[in-house]
Amino acid sequence: xxxxxxxxxxxxxxxxxxxxxxxxxxxxxxxxxxxxxxxxxxxxxxxxxxxxxxxxxxxxxxxxxxxxxxxxxxxxxxxxxxxxxxxxxxxxxxxxxxxxxxxxxxxxxxxxxxxxxxxxxxxxxxxxxxxxxxxxxxxxxxxxxxxxxxxxxxxxxxxxxxxxxxxxxxxxxxxxxxxxxxxxxxxxxxxxxxxxxxxxxxxxxxxxxxxxxxxxxxxxxxxxxxxxxxxxxxxxxxxxxxxxxxxxx
Amino acid sequence: xxxxxxxxxxxxxxxxxxxxxxxxxxxxxxxxxxxxxxxxxxxxxxxxxxxxxxxxxxxxxxxxxxxxxxxxxxxxxxxxxxxxxxxxxxxxxxxxxxxxxxxxxxxxxxxxxxxxxxxxxxxxxxxxxxxxxxxxxxxxxxxxxxxxxxxxxxxxxxxxxxxxxxxxxxxxxxxxxxxxxxxxxxxxxxxxxxxxxxxxxxxxxxxxxxxxxxxxxxxxxxxxxxxxxxxxxxxxxxxxxxxxxxxxxxxxxxxxxxxxxxxxxxxxxxxxxxxxxxxxxxxxxxxxxxxxxxxxxxxxxxxxxxxxx
Ligand SMILES: Cc1cc2nc3c(=O)[nH]c(=O)nc-3n(C[C@H](O)[C@H](O)[C@H](O)COP(=O)(O)OP(=O)(O)OC[C@H]3O[C@@H](n4cnc5c(N)ncnc54)[C@H](O)[C@@H]3O)c2cc1C
Ligand SMILES: Nc1ncnc2c1ncn2[C@@H]1O[C@H](COP(=O)(O)O)[C@@H](O)[C@H]1O
Numbered sequence: 001x002x003x004x005x006x007x008x009x010x011x012x013x014x015x016x017x018x019x020x021x022x023x024x025x026x027x028x029x030x031x032x033x034x035x036x037x038x039x040x041x042x043x044x045x046x047x048x049x050x051x052x053x054x055x056x057x058x059x060x061x062x063x064x065x066x067x068x069x070x071x072x073x074x075x076x077x078x079x080x081x082x083x084x085x086x087x088x089x090x091x092x093x094x095x096x097x098x099x100x101x102x103x104x105x106x107x108x109x110x111x112x113x114x115x116x117x118x119x120x121x122x123x124x125x126x127x128x129x130x131x132x133x134x135x136x137x138x139x140x141x142x143x144x145x146x147x148x149x150x151x152x153x154x155x156x157x158x159x160x161x162x163x164x165x166x167x168x169x170x171x172x173x174x175x176x177x178x179x180x181x182x183x184x185x186x187x188x189x190x191x192x193x194x195x196x197x198x199x200x201x202x203x204x205x206x207x208x209x210x211x212x213x214x215x216x217x218x219x220x221x222x223x224x225x226x227x228x229x230x231x232x233x234x235x236x237x238x239x240x241x242x243x244x245x246x247x248x249x
Numbered sequence: 250x251x252x253x254x255x256x257x258x259x260x261x262x263x264x265x266x267x268x269x270x271x272x273x274x275x276x277x278x279x280x281x282x283x284x285x286x287x288x289x290x291x292x293x294x295x296x297x298x299x300x301x302x303x304x305x306x307x308x309x310x311x312x313x314x315x316x317x318x319x320x321x322x323x324x325x326x327x328x329x330x331x332x333x334x335x336x337x338x339x340x341x342x343x344x345x346x347x348x349x350x351x352x353x354x355x356x357x358x359x360x361x362x363x364x365x366x367x368x369x370x371x372x373x374x375x376x377x378x379x380x381x382x383x384x385x386x387x388x389x390x391x392x393x394x395x396x397x398x399x400x401x402x403x404x405x406x407x408x409x410x411x412x413x414x415x416x417x418x419x420x421x422x423x424x425x426x427x428x429x430x431x432x433x434x435x436x437x438x439x440x441x442x443x444x445x446x447x448x449x450x451x452x453x454x455x456x457x458x459x460x461x462x463x464x465x466x467x468x469x470x471x472x473x474x475x476x477x478x479x480x481x482x483x484x485x486x487x488x489x490x491x492x493x494x495x496x497x498x499x500x501x502x503x504x505x506x507x508x509x510x511x512x513x514x515x516x517x518x519x520x521x522x523x524x525x526x527x528x529x530x531x532x533x534x535x536x537x538x539x540x541x542x543x544x545x546x547x548x549x550x551x552x553x554x555x556x557x558x
Pocket of ligand 1: 013037038120449450451452453475476477478479490491492493495496506507508509510511512514517527528529533545546547548
């Protein structure tokens with residue numbers, strides 16, 4: 001079985017972004033970039049399927065400018081076998097990404113496609129579900145457990161009320177939640193090995209997809225700042241303040 | 250303008266997030282229809298018909314929709330939604346699951362998690378874990394939107410008398426099947442709807458110690474939440490997680506106990522009205538957003554708090 005994993009290059013999760021003074025966007029100049037944490041979990045899950053002998057090949061795909069190859073190499077250092085880079089300098093929205101991924105799915109015919117549940121920059125949480133609709137495949141989103149059988153996959157999903165389990169016919173789409181696994185660290189030899197793994201480049205044209213955006217960003221602002229309040233000396237003062245000053249208890 | 254709001258419910262009652270989504274719909278303006286899709290959900294449709302300002306309720310009751318599977322619900326909503334200018338659903342795990350399928354089937358983008366309506370095509374939404382707020386304008390003919398419930402006041406559940414129309418369409422995918430669920434049973438208020446939330450972090454050390462929080466929660470009528478670290482460590486189940494990638498809460502009072510205040514946690518609670526932080530490290534970033542900070546050992550503080558309430 002072939003597993004396709006979609007990975008996105010995003011700002012490192014430890015970095016607190018700042019908004020540009022002209023409010024056109026956030027400032028990403030000289031900011032540390034990384035593999036989206038949910039995509040890292042997706043790669044780890046695929047590699048574990050390979051280690052268990054369920055998957056034969058793990059292919060990573062990323063859409064974006066040349067720089068995304070850095071994160072694709074990271075994914076290969078974690079164990080993915082090869083990469084497909086769909087190169088574009090336009091910033092595709094989730095629908096365009098899903099259309100491009102559909103093109104890759106048609107070429108590669110994977111049985112399982114794993115994505116992150118959410119990119120931590122746009123916080124969209126859309127792409128896997130959109131790819132499901134476009135390909136007609138079933139989806140198991142926000143997965144905390146994935147069990148692959150010969151023709152089906154059982155996915156335990158983290159939902160607001162607790163956990164839900166669904167059974168999907170393959171080929172299927174899974175999006176990862178935080179508890180699915182704990183990604184490994186890439187070892188130095190594996191980082192070296194990853195540099196020689198095959199990485200093909202395609203364009204949106206090759207896939208017959210026009211990258212367009214129908215949602216325009218008019219403005220990006222900093223959120224209202226909360227000012228730090230006061231320190232209280234003890235529980236008695238805290239309770240007194242909550243009762244008489246804040247009047248919330 | 251005509252708006253279709255997808256009700257969130259459990260086949261027996263409406264989830265309050267629906268009333269807040271309706272408030273966003275009213276801010277857009279226009280005729281508002283509500284879709285109640287589920288299995289044996291007629292009582293919910295009746296309940297929805299009484300909400301003020303609702304034009305019409307569509308009730309699609311079929312086994313295919315009983316567990317709100319995205320494949321089935323997505324197809325239904327895309328089909329019914331074609332004639333509307335806007336389709337709205339709460340940004341719950343159910344809404345997040347099926348709405349992007351609706352958008353893709355209609356070949357339009359989705360605007361996720363809006364916190365304000367500027368005009369019929371312009372909305373505000375948080376990005377980068379709430380560290381920036383984007384104002385976005387959609388050119389799509391049908392706007393598919395999920396709504397962050399905490400950012401809107403609920404509309405009144407009464408005062409309406411909409412007609413209820415039955416929808417017969419049954420979309421049952423044979424590719425996806427519900428197997429089972431483990432839903433949390435709790436006497437306490439639901440996290441996203443509670444007036445007071447008390448959350449524990451890694452500082453709680455283990456799941457047993459959450460009893461210390463629960464005692465205080467019971468006195469305050471509070472819901473109990475947690476940081477990711479506490480969930481990952483297995484102290485409490487996943488549905489307790491508050492944050493960028495967990496639940497968004499904005500109660501009157503939020504008490505963070507043994508939580509450092511990582512940006513991903515703050516993203517889920519910093520719109521609370523009053524924030525209290527209890528942490529033994531006075532440098533913990535949580536104090537930068539707390540109205541009242543208590544630098545102390547939580548194992549001493551929690552029993553005292555329980556006593557004094
Ligand atoms: C992709 C991604 C998504 C994430 N999503 C979320 C999310 O949705 N929600 C979320 O919460 N996190 C999320 N995180 C994790 C986040 O980055 C932090 O790791 C997490 O919030 C830390 O949890 P914590 O504050 O409980 O633990 P820590 O950071 O370890 O803090 C524990 C705190 O407890 C205090 N403490 C310890 N003992 C005591 C004591 N006896 N008395 C008083 N204080 C004590 C310590 O001083 C410390 O400040 C996410 C991370 C990533 C990468
Ligand atoms: N540009 C991209 N290239 C590859 N995968 C992507 C891209 N954008 C989003 N994805 C995938 O879709 C997931 C969810 O992203 P989003 O819907 O944007 O929140 C990510 O975790 C990735 O797996």
